[in-house]
Amino acid sequence: MHALTLFAAARLTGMLAVALDSRLSGQQPFALLGRSWDSLWYLGIAAQGYGAHTLHPGPGLVYADLAFFPLYPWLIRAVHTVLPMLGAGACGLLVAWAAAAAAALGIHRIGLRLHGPSVATLLVVLWGVLPHSVVLSMGYTEPVLTAFAAWSLYAVLTRRWLWAGTLAALAGLARPNGFAVAAAVLVTAGWEIVRRRGRVPHRLWTGALLAPAGWAAYVLWVGIRKGDPLGGYFAVQRGWGSTFDFGLGSARFTKKMLLRGDVFIFPVALGIVAVAVLLYALLLLDRAPLPLLAYSGVLLLIAVCGSGFFESKPRFLLPAFPLLLPLACALARTARTRPAHALLVVGALAGLSVSYGAYLLVHAGRPL
Template sequence: MSVAPPEPRHPAPRRPAWAAAARERPAPRLSAKLRDRLPGWLGPGDREVLWLYLLTRISIWITAYCVRWMFPGDGRAHEPSRLLEPFERWDWGHYLHIARDGYFPGESGPWDKKWDSREAFFPGFPLLLRALHTVIPSWGAAGLLISFVGGAVGVVALARIARLRLPGTDGDRRTVLFFLLSPCAVFLAVGYTEALFLAFALPGWLAAQRQRWAAAALLTALATTVRISGLFLAAAIAVHFALTAVRTRGHWRSLPWLALPALPPALYGWYLQAHTGDWMAWKHAQERGWSRTFETPWKSWSQTWDAAFGGGQSTGFAAMFQAELVAMVLGLVLLGVLLWRRRWAEAAYIALTLWALGTSYWFMSIPRSTLLWWPLWIGLAGWSVRWPQVRTVYLCLVAPLSTVLTLTFLSGRWAG
């Protein structure tokens, strides 16, 4: 019996050493630190807070739809109000007039008897609104789009700041949840400046935390085009810079960047001086139109208390003044906690904000300003991580307040 000879074996072709090494190495992956440095990179946590943001926007849009049918301007109407009318309230009219007609159309100005004091509002939001209107015919839709995109950027930045403060927890999601369900959160969904301001201010603060001073200064400068509060953020970043520079060599070379946020208010003052002869025309417009004349803090408290409980105001306005008092107390408690924990930079931001809002004839817009107090929402989230009951208590308490204020604003009543 013959046996077939075995087939000759040919040695396998040798692969280059670099090919074998490439097959053994795992595919490169971005580290968490690098992902955080890429502004366009959305991690799972970012996508989760954006999903929460979208859900809360849908809930406000549903509420606005119901308001059109149930609370029309005329109680005997047989047709609902215009689609976007619930969002176009109060300050929106000033932004619209500035974007459409400019600050001083024709020969009008503060010297006119019926002047609307529109120069009190900084130009960042109206300029962007005017630019967007070139491609979106509806002014209202353009304003809503600015706030929608700005709010999305803001919540992502807020979540990333929370991760720096509360690592290893779900504090970022809790922070955004508390923020989006807060009583005044409706102002993030309308054509107001809060969302756009946060879209610049929170990434600016995040850049400062990472010691990227040029980016922080540029973003803060953009924030100052929207609200004077940008200067308070610039002061907080300056404090953070000073504390960091003491411990780190070479940081002082970035010091000139910190002057950049003062440029937009200076340019706006120069523009106002050219048209009115007054560098501080925006401040005087606030005094003339909204009684923001300087008063001592205790006198301002007393006058707000009288407006809230003295019986001289209608019930709706009195309730809003009561909210102003509560918000001021909340701000003072927050300031005390920040000082106790030696978080000097954030304390400086809150202190300047409270001083600016608490030294007028009476308190005004403090509840809305809580949306800009990121240490408040991160602090509540950290508290709820240690004490889980805090989240339940918070949600149960703010649910009726948020609902009432949302309905109040969307139906055209004063919600401050």
């Protein structure tokens, strides 16, 4: 498929830039891609299970591995069982790369259904050249979440409710913000029930019940393990300094950053979040389908209103690919009349993605 080829080319170029830059800096590229930051936590869970790793980086902070959802470590362990000759880091990268390809196919299918082949291809390419798209080449969970999210949303759009609910449940096992997929299924199912006055097939009810099951099951399991079924998981997150405070923490951090200045990645993160808010407004004005609005809205709400790890907010928004639909539609229109201009925009975004991704991974020294 043309779109998948372009996506693979973008990601391979990004990895080549990381490889060259890391070699010049005396670092190992595959170690950076497969064993950086959160990747090490996931590999530890895959190898030893939960409870083996806890850090105390400062007063009031307790970094426990229970904050990390289990699907990605399960997949790493499964691949390592089938391919024991590979190291755990390599298995993690294989899972992430395969998930990124599956996500690109799902995103293309959604774009094709809504706007045709040109927009679908541009939607995939834009997702592959986002400033933080280097994460799609790393041993991280964003590709896994996006893959299940894209195909679940496609199932909702085509009214395949059992598939939608099952895939949403798996997305909920991938990341904390994977609940956004279940929210999209539930909101759309609820609208269908109201619109059709309850005369809906049993598959819709079953899919809606399945959708939040994965996320809820893990949160409940952590809560029981911590002695507080409903609040235990959120206590673990507070130990990491991550809370949902309706944006107060982000506002304080932004004020401090604007008044005193800060390292380069923080203003960039703020700019990316601001652009995401603008793109969501355009998505609303374009009257995008309800499941895409609900899914992107929940991801954006979590990123904007959650505190902690400000530099990671653009990564949290990587799965919010529907935000790129207005830009993809605009570029498709431009490509029909001024193809050179559209090519220039995509080329500039690709150059930014490659260079900034290499900088983030090799030089920034901050958690992605």
